[in-house]
Amino acid sequence: MLKKLAFSGSSSKATFVVIFILSLIFVGLTNSAVFAFFTGGKALQGRNLIIQIGFSIGLFLAYSILILLLFRRLIDWLLTHVYALFSIFAVLPLFSHAYIGSFIRFAADDFSSATLAVNKGVLSATLDWYLNWSGRFSASFLDSIMGSLPPSAMKFETGLTLLLLFIGLFSIVSQVLSYTSKYTKICTSIFLPAVILTSTFAIAPDLPQSLYWGQGMRSLIIPLVFLSFLVSGLIYFQTRHTESISPLWLVLFGFSAFFAGGFGETYVVIQTSLFGVLFIFTFFHEPAGFRKTLVLWSGVGLLCSLAAMVVIIAAPGNHIRQSYFPPSPDPVSLLAIAFRSFIDFVGIIFLSPENLVAMFSVLLSSGLVGLFLSHENTAAQFFVIKGNPFFCDFRHSLSTIFLSGLLLIFVCFPPAAYGMSAAPPLRTQILPGFLLTCTTAILSTCGGIFFGYRVSNFVEKSLKNRWPVFIALFFFIGFSLTMTRDVLSVAPDYRFFASRFDRADQMIRNARQNGKTSVSIPEVHNPFGLSDFGAGTTLWLDGAVDSYYGIHVIINKNMK
Known part of the structure; x- marks a missing residue:
């Protein structure tokens, strides 16, 4: 073992x-x-x-x-217990992301959500967004909740979201490896999710807006939290509750799928495609005992995802928002735009040395995990989970995982092609990046298990010799520390932003309490690449800031 x-x-x-x-x-x-x-x-x-x-x-x-x-x-x-060392160093970059996230404050559209929330209430603000701008009902609901809280409350949001996402992925891996030893299961369930998330954030083309900006994170990262728990719940009920299914759990599962689908047009297409692929494979696959349970869960997930998609599409605010973009293209042009966007995304990943290093780390780390698991007789349980059609044999498993992953990555691009007649914003490409790293990790782990059984004697001798593992650990520690250093390199800018924002926020609130009608504050530049209030070029943002605080805010560029 x-x-x-x-x-x-x-x-x-x-x-x-x-x-x-x-x-x-x-x-x-x-x-x-x-x-x-x-x-x-x-x-x-x-x-x-x-x-x-x-x-x-x-x-x-x-x-x-x-x-x-x-x-x-x-x-x-x-x-x-050297595997524990791998796990400890694997989570270091995630702690650094949570640290940077502690300096998040309001920026750009956050003020729009906040002013509606404080003036109308959370539910009325959510309805206002749905009627006048976007069908993302779940994202608007969370945006309104966060807008009703003080800006300083956002310092905990990124860390909490990362923790929940990590727990969801931890649950998935630990359930798949339920037949392994407790030590191996815990270490692998820490190591693999940490490597996947670290590499996903490393290849994200606009990480500040997708992870650190409030509205971007809530519409892109939080739905992945729901997805991880949905998949974890599906595995749990499939492998442990095959005899009877409680209607209450089905309702909860369906509601979670519906609510998760409301976070955005791109995500709801991903979720619908995932449950659709799972439903088709299970419906046409034997044995019937397997189909009886999983087809029900996947069918509920598919129907509720479709319902969320309908609610998003039917939003009256879509017509207002669409007026800012070209008319939607015909089906052929839409597929052409989506395909070009997909190719550009692949080019960004595989033509960048930094992104290649991150992807290679996923490939190598997951492959080594597979080699380790092959010594715990995990392959049979991993490839055959109560008749699971995705794991019935090695070649079928790899081809199914590869094609399913490719499909899910591609469907990230048609929504933007339809709504904007262009490639999706860079911040949204963290979604296909996450799917790419997950697919790579699964394929590499399966390959490592299969290869480990073919050369089991050689691998066992190498591991017992201890130095190959020490060498692998040395390089992984170097990778982890490099990723951590790169993340923390922006800390001074984010810390400065938070201190300037908190100072300006307190000055504005003090002026309002003293009965003043206007207040001058120093400039506050956000590090997310978004519009700053008071710049004179974004009147909607200036108006949102004045409405949120209930006082006219003036930027004094000479004030330090």
């Missing part, structure tokens, strides 16, 4: 190597700060070379002794 392959018995040599490396890292990061602390702020650089070397050696010994006394048992455990 994986736990045994991950180095049975503690290795004192490996432990001391890890302590040596950690001590060197800590010395490199902190020697100047520690020297300044003990010398009253004096700089270590520029001093006598013997002093620099002697201090660094002393600090190295101090760190080594401290780590040896306090963390040796932890290091021993991690070295004998």
